[in-house]
Amino acid sequence: MEATTALALSASPTGARRAPEKAPAASLHLRRFSATSSLHLRAAQSPALRSRASPFQGWWRSRRAGGLVVRAEMFGQLTTGLESAWNKLRGVDVLTKENIAEPMRDIRRALLEADVSLPVVRRFIESVSEKAVGTDVIRGVKPEQQLVKVVNDELVQLMGGEVSDLVFAKSGPTVILLAGLQGVGKTTVCAKLASYLKKMGKSCMLVAADVYRPAAIDQLTILGKKVGVPVYSEGTEAKPSQIAKNGLKEAKGKKTDVIIVDTAGRLQVDKAMMNELKEVKKAVNPTEVLLVVDAMTGQEAAGLVSSFNDEIGITGAILTKLDGDSRGGAALSVKEVFEFVGRQARREYILVSGKPIKFVGQGERIEDLEPFYPDRMAQRILGMGDVLSFVEKAQEVMHQEDAEELQKKILSAKFNFNDFLKQTQMITKMGSFSRLIGMIPGMNKVTPAQIREAEKNLKFMESMINVMTPEERERPELLAESRERRRRVAKDSGKTEQQVSQLVAQLFQMRARMQKMMGAMQGKDSPDMNELMESIKAEEQAADGTARRRRKYGNLRQRQLDAMRGFRRR
Ligand SMILES: Nc1nc2c(ncn2[C@@H]2O[C@H](COP(=O)(O)OP(=O)(O)OP(=O)(O)O)[C@@H](O)[C@H]2O)c(=O)[nH]1
Numbered sequence: 001m002e003a004t005t006a007l008a009l010s011a012s013p014t015g016a017r018r019a020p021e022k023a024p025a026a027s028l029h030l031r032r033f034s035a036t037s038s039l040h041l042r043a044a045q046s047p048a049l050r051s052r053a054s055p056f057q058g059w060w061r062s063r064r065a066g067g068l069v070v071r072a073e074m075f076g077q078l079t080t081g082l083e084s085a086w087n088k089l090r091g092v093d094v095l096t097k098e099n100i101a102e103p104m105r106d107i108r109r110a111l112l113e114a115d116v117s118l119p120v121v122r123r124f125i126e127s128v129s130e131k132a133v134g135t136d137v138i139r140g141v142k143p144e145q146q147l148v149k150v151v152n153d154e155l156v157q158l159m160g161g162e163v164s165d166l167v168f169a170k171s172g173p174t175v176i177l178l179a180g181l182q183g184v185g186k187t188t189v190c191a192k193l194a195s196y197l198k199k200m201g202k203s204c205m206l207v208a209a210d211v212y213r214p215a216a217i218d219q220l221t222i223l224g225k226k227v228g229v230p231v232y233s234e235g236t237e238a239k240p241s242q243i244a245k246n247g248l249k250e251a252k253g254k255k256t257d258v259i260i261v262d263t264a265g266r267l268q269v270d271k272a273m274m275n276e277l278k279e280v281k282k283a284v285n286p287t288e289v290l291l292v293v294d295a296m297t298g299q300e301a302a303g304l305v306s307s308f309n310d311e312i313g314i315t316g317a318i319l320t321k322l323d324g325d326s327r328g329g330a331a332l333s334v335k336e337v338f339e340f341v342g343r344q345a346r347r348e349y350i351l352v353s354g355k356p357i358k359f360v361g362q363g364e365r366i367e368d369l370e371p372f373y374p375d376r377m378a379q380r381i382l383g384m385g386d387v388l389s390f391v392e393k394a395q396e397v398m399h400q401e402d403a404e405e406l407q408k409k410i411l412s413a414k415f416n417f418n419d420f421l422k423q424t425q426m427i428t429k430m431g432s433f434s435r436l437i438g439m440i441p442g443m444n445k446v447t448p449a450q451i452r453e454a455e456k457n458l459k460f461m462e463s464m465i466n467v468m469t470p471e472e473r474e475r476p477e478l479l480a481e482s483r484e485r486r487r488r489v490a491k492d493s494g495k496t497e498q499q500v501s502q503l504v505a506q507l508f509q510m511r512a513r514m515q516k517m518m519g520a521m522q523g524k525d526s527p528d529m530n531e532l533m534e535s536i537k538a539e540e541q542a543a544d545g546t547a548r549r550r551r552k553y554g555n556l557r558q559r560q561l562d563a564m565r566g567f568r569r570r
Helices: 002-010 047-051 076-087 101-113 118-134 143-158 186-199 214-227 240-253 271-284 300-311 374-382 385-411 417-430 433-437 448-466 470-474 477-481 483-493 497-521 529-542 547-552 554-564
Strands: 174-179 204-209 258-263 288-294 316-320 336-341 348-353 357-361 369-371
Touching: 076 101, 076 143, 076 374, 101 118, 118 143, 143 374, 174 186, 174 271, 186 204, 186 214, 186 258, 186 316, 186 357, 186 369, 204 214, 204 240, 240 258, 240 271, 258 271, 271 300, 288 300, 288 357, 300 316, 300 336, 417 448, 417 470, 448 483, 448 497, 470 477, 477 483, 477 497, 483 497
Parallel strands: 174 258, 174 288, 204 258, 288 316, 316 357
Antiparallel strands: 336 348, 357 369
């Protein structure tokens, strides 16, 4: 991986990136529904509990069973649906396009039944199918277990990949503005969030800007007392934006770290609500604008995210009442928002960026709020923690074997273009280059711009390697020694001869550097990644060299030439 990273970083920049397109906002139809606030159920799985379906799109109403609260198995319905997919793969040796077709249909059905939107499901299925078929067979891991892992990784990505932390203002109080429809749990979230932040050592103040429901102010005052944070209110007569502004002034005076502004909800997204929110936002310039969404809204959560974002601009979402949701559609619909474009008949959707879920509410108690961890959520959906850790361990062993093999090659100076390709493909399979590079010790000083360049360069280099003969890939010396061969690679890949020569030269430099590093790691010398990075950066600038640059990096070039060992122009 280091080899590939460094090689990519040291190559000259090429190509251009396409900017994502922005689509018009989707229209919304929102419905009011009753909250299943205190009961938890495994509704979808139990025919006995299905007898009274809720009026809202078949959500099953909470019921007490023999006086006992039946607690939901999180997203039980989805979990069960996915199980049938794994079962269909029992007995197969390897995942193929043909044998995954039926399990993929099960996964598709399970996701749709969980109320995940169609374009999200389509993209998900496409991506899982592609990755499942392309996955290397791992010794000792059954194909169905491998598919579980692929689905897990894709679910994690679908929910945002990583934890999205709250952002705090650099100076003065951090303002968190909560928005959302009526009854979704905004007031409760205010108190939960304040309690969470208090535990982090932050001082908080709540601001009661919901003036339409008098009980909301009382509710916030009671909750504020309960969690031990002051509540700023001016009754129901003042304007919400003025209350928020005054609240912020008071918080500044008291040097409070965070203020959380509770706003009024409406039954549906309407102009008056949005205008009022815009005014409040303008008055306090919040660091975070969080949309509070009831988990039971299912895929309509995507529409809410999109319309609130278009109207007021939000920074993330908080999903409440996850404890009463056995389907999971909302959790899977917030980060990836597709919008409908074109004519109905053509059903075209484009991906517009969604928003990260920052917290989830899983009950009515103050402590029932936690940061949203996409990986933990995916594991809960799949209900297959054991299988996942088993596959991960097996992968580790495989990587270790690969690494040992690579180490042998490096030490005997045999690192070739095949190894290079293998490393690149591994990076692609494992995920973003940017994420990986941060994990390499000493590499964290690399800037995002450099990483983007490196990613581009990998593709550029791959295109040249792809047209090399197997022999040339195995023995780069052949290319180093023959101008004819370099010319042919240049012609076939549509690059210049100079670019091919540069690539070959870089491979040799890389060999030399890696040998040096390996030697260092085996105790001969202390490895200095910073020095390595400096040299890579210097090469990057020198690559297309002006005379001045050439003078400046003259010594370096000489060292590179020495390192190339045997690379001669004929
Ligand atoms: N089960 C469960 N109930 C919740 C959760 N969060 C909030 N509630 C309940 O949902 C109901 C409505 O919560 P509120 O905080 O009053 O909602 P709101 O968005 O402020 O309501 P409006 O001010 O009318 O817009 C209350 O009964 C809460 O106890 C949760 O995570 N799980």
